[in-house]
Amino acid sequence: MPLEAPTTNTRSSFSETGTLNVYHCQIRMSQPSLIFDAHLDLSMNAMEWNRDIRLPLVDIRRRETGMKDLPDRGNGTVCLPEMRKGRIGLCVATQIARYSARFSKLPGWQSPEQAWAQTQGQLAWYRTMEQAGELVQLRTWQEVSAHASLWRNATSTSKLPIGYLLSLEGADSILSMKHLEKARNSGLIALGPVHYGPGIYGHGTDDEGQLTVRGHELLKKMEELNIILDATHLCDESFWDALSRFRGPVWASHHNCRSLADWNRQLSDDQIRALIERGAVIGMAFDAIMMVHNWVHHKSKAQDFNLKIEKICDHIDHICQIAGNAKHVGIGTDLDGGYGTEQTPMDLNSIADLANLSTPLAARGYKPADIDNIFAGNFLRFLKDNLK
Numbered sequence: 001m002p003l004e005a006p007t008t009n010t011r012s013s014f015s016e017t018g019t020l021n022v023y024h025c026q027i028r029m030s031q032p033s034l035i036f037d038a039h040l041d042l043s044m045n046a047m048e049w050n051r052d053i054r055l056p057l058v059d060i061r062r063r064e065t066g067m068k069d070l071p072d073r074g075n076g077t078v079c080l081p082e083m084r085k086g087r088i089g090l091c092v093a094t095q096i097a098r099y100s101a102r103f104s105k106l107p108g109w110q111s112p113e114q115a116w117a118q119t120q121g122q123l124a125w126y127r128t129m130e131q132a133g134e135l136v137q138l139r140t141w142q143e144v145s146a147h148a149s150l151w152r153n154a155t156s157t158s159k160l161p162i163g164y165l166l167s168l169e170g171a172d173s174i175l176s177m178k179h180l181e182k183a184r185n186s187g188l189i190a191l192g193p194v195h196y197g198p199g200i201y202g203h204g205t206d207d208e209g210q211l212t213v214r215g216h217e218l219l220k221k222m223e224e225l226n227i228i229l230d231a232t233h234l235c236d237e238s239f240w241d242a243l244s245r246f247r248g249p250v251w252a253s254h255h256n257c258r259s260l261a262d263w264n265r266q267l268s269d270d271q272i273r274a275l276i277e278r279g280a281v282i283g284m285a286f287d288a289i290m291m292v293h294n295w296v297h298h299k300s301k302a303q304d305f306n307l308k309i310e311k312i313c314d315h316i317d318h319i320c321q322i323a324g325n326a327k328h329v330g331i332g333t334d335l336d337g338g339y340g341t342e343q344t345p346m347d348l349n350s351i352a353d354l355a356n357l358s359t360p361l362a363a364r365g366y367k368p369a370d371i372d373n374i375f376a377g378n379f380l381r382f383l384k385d386n387l388k
């Protein structure tokens with residue numbers, strides 16, 4: 001967004017007669033060398049959706065033909081081969097397990113102990129994928145930096161392991177601060193205290209209220225252990241409570257703009273401003289419900305809105321205009337977060353299609369360096385500064 005950048009590229013060349021020709025060219029950007037996706041629920045897909053995400057997308061979809069238990073059956077957009085194809089060589093991958101109290105309407109485990117055990121099963125899946133050479137866990141900046149270079153310099157990515165940093169979406173499974181220490185020792189680098197509704201540590205999307213006393217204790221321990229606070233899913237009161245107390249690094253892993261998709265799940269302009277002041281990077285999500293106003297869950301279709309990948313540029317622009325630069329936006333697709341093509345832009349059939357975002361960004365005047373920062377550089381810079 002390029003406060004002063006042109007909206008079309010102007011290229012000059014000399015003709016054979018030696019006169020200078022200036023012409024406008026149709027922008028068609030080359031593929032990015034690396035995409036960093038700050039939010040994928042890989043292990044949830046493996047262990048709860050029962051998807052072998054090492055398989056080609058077509059096979060995963062075929063195996064789900066006729067299944068009706070989940071809305072995204074047969075419509076998934078994420079698997080490891082598609083990530084490699086789209087050069088999504090680095091991601092933040094979650095452990096996720098909610099606790100659902102007795103009269104809650106939200107799905108979840110009936111005890112926090114079950115939720116903890118579920119996250120440990122998810123961790124076992126990540127470890128198994130590491131042993132199989134499919135994934136590699138990254139814990140330090142040196143590891144992240146070396147892995148990013150490996151991908152950026154590779155001519156073919158089809159055999160490369162995908163690097164992941166471990167995060168926890170919703171902290172209900174953290175039974176005690178000892179369990180948080182254990183999680184940190186397993187390589188946990190980021191944590192979002194809540195998910196949807198009320199949680200043990202605070203209040204999430206579609207709910208109200210500040211963090212709980214245990215939530216305050218959690219933030220203190222996160223500071224001590226150098227765990228990044230993921231602001232995504234904090235309801236407004238919990239968001240402001242968390243930001244006023246937490247002194248460590250903050251990001252918003254998968255989060256769009258409320259002014260463009262009116263729902264408390266998204267960030268208000270004041271929240272965007274506060275995050276930018278803290279040096280945060282905000283990951284753009286490609287869930288249709290988070291991209292446009294008035295999407296009706298399980299009813300609307302991308303065609304009703306003529307929704308294409310390019311729409312995310314409005315969200316990117318909005319944040320860049322508030323920041324006055326293009327340094328606080330990244331990608332956090334959430335593309336395997338419980339929905340598939342029934343709830344993605346019309347031109348997003350697989351996560352590999354993300355690479356096509358280069359073209360509309362360039363058409364809006366983003367320079368190649370800005371585009372690279374949005375695809376990977378901004379989150380990498382954040383990790384360089386904050387990964388201890």
Ligand SMILES: [Zn+2]
Pocket residue numbers: 169233254334337
């Ligand atoms: Zn989420």
